[in-house]
């Protein structure tokens with residue numbers, strides 16, 4: 001079974017410990033037949049045998065030794081069981097730790113497509129509940145199966161030695177029990193797969209709701225969200241109940257069969273004792289060990305349920321474990337070169353799941369140039385810049401950086417040469433200083449301040465209670481939209497990249513601040529090619545060239561003056577943005 005092979009593979013480092021635990025389980029469980037055996041000796045020698053009274057007088061030492069033996073073996077079993085559980089826990093916790101780190105690395109190494117397709121809640125479920133289920137199966141399910149089987153086999157062997165016929169009578173019950181258990185397992189399995197999916201949905205809703213709490217509050221949709229959550233919660237709970245109730249359909253049969261062991265033992269065992277074929281002591285050993293046959297049958301339901309949960313969880317974990325990204329970062333660029341910053345799109349077409357979003361894009365950017373990209377929302381601007389750091393790969397054509405196809409460049413090196421300030425600003429729960437120095441944690445404090453100044457962020461940071469040491473909440477809570485954008489800009493500048501990509505980074509700052517930022521960008525003390533997505537003409541006007549996108553195609557390209565003279569899309573936007581503030585446009589596009 002592949003899942004068990006996978007478990008074995010991940011036990012590496014703890015295999016010896018786990019095997020010792022399994023062996024101790026077998027030894028400990030085999031010892032369960034010792035006390036019934038001693039009991040049998042005591043009954044036959046001192047209670048029910050023909051010489052019992054005599055033996056009680058003459059062999060007191062033996063009686064005490066047998067009694068002490070019983071206590072001793074009980075203590076030994078308890079000690080073994082304690083030690084065995086310790087080993088199982090150690091091995092399973094170590095495996096959990098290793099697999100969790102491995103999965104986290106795997107998730108980190110996935111490309112954007114993976115994150116587009118996988119829900120955060122589902123990934124969280126895999127990293128927590130599913131992993132714990134796998135650990136539980138290693139530490140408890142396998143242990144229980146091994147111990148139940150050993151007790152079962154030891155009891156059967158012992159019974160055979162006493163009386164083969166009575167043992168066969170007892171074993172008659174085993175096949176129907178296994179058939180019932182098998183049917184139950186088949187029926188319940190899809191239920192646990194479904195249950196696992198519902199749990200993931202519940203986690204997704206919880207995660208989205210907490211992450212989006214501001215939107216929920218802004219629209220006063222708390223009740224709607226509570227109802228949505230309640231629905232999913234009821235859904236999960238119902239599925240749980242349904243799976244648990246299935247067991248009730250089978251439970252009576254298994255219980256009857258389990259009771260059957262005792263009934264058969266009482267009837268046939270009693271007859272055999274009356275016939276003198278077995279002694280009272282042997283009969284008492286049968287009675288004492290009969291639980292070894294009936295107990296595994298009783299707990300078969302719990303074991304099967306847990307096994308099904310294990311399969312549902314391990315399958316989900318293996319999806320992450322074996323997922324390989326189409327765009328992989330191998331982190332093997334020994335020396336990272338600094339690029340010049342030349343960019344070319346050579347007949348690039350891009351599709352999201354078959355839907356064309358960019359078509360036949362051609363342009364060149366020379367090192368040090370500033371290019372502005374403008375276009376209606378959804379025209380493909382973000383998609384276009386996403387192709388440069390290879391967040392996605394083009395379906396057709398090539399994206400070249402410094403003359404080399406990005407697919408041939410070392411990903412780490414490529415991304416290390418690009419500073420990006422994305423449209424949705426995400427700051428980490430860390431100090432402002434830590435956020436700005438994210439790409440270069442060893443950066444001295446004065447450099448952090450320098451880049452904050454360039455991004456027009458220094459003044460407001462200084463006024464904060466703890467300045468650069470102020471901790472910003474999750475996703476930058478506690479800062480205005482414009483403040484977050486400026487910290488994100490400082491973070492992108494702080495890596496001093498030869499290629500800087502700004503996706504609508506100044507949309508939320510006032511015009512004066514924007515002017516300051518533009519001045520800083522013009523005067524950077526390192527060589528840098530800049531690609532700026534912007535909607536404001538005040539931002540694009542300064543660029544060396546402006547590219548206008550419409551429905552994934554370039555419809556205009558040129559300088560501010562050239563595009564105004566063209567009287568096309570750019571001219572219309574310019575007119576719209578300047579209407580009402582008294583500016584006029586002359587034939588040369590000058591303000």
Ligand SMILES: Nc1ncnc2c1ncn2[C@@H]1O[C@H](COP(=O)(O)OP(=O)(O)OP(=O)(O)O)[C@@H](O)[C@H]1O
Nearest residue numbers: 116352357375376377378379380381382383384423
């Ligand atoms: N991850 C994705 N999966 C599928 N389709 C996507 C994805 N991201 C964007 N799209 C689609 O691709 C098209 C271009 O999106 P893109 O984000 O590049 O536009 P944009 O010009 O940057 O828009 P905006 O100015 O609103 O940010 C849109 O139709 C969008 O719905």
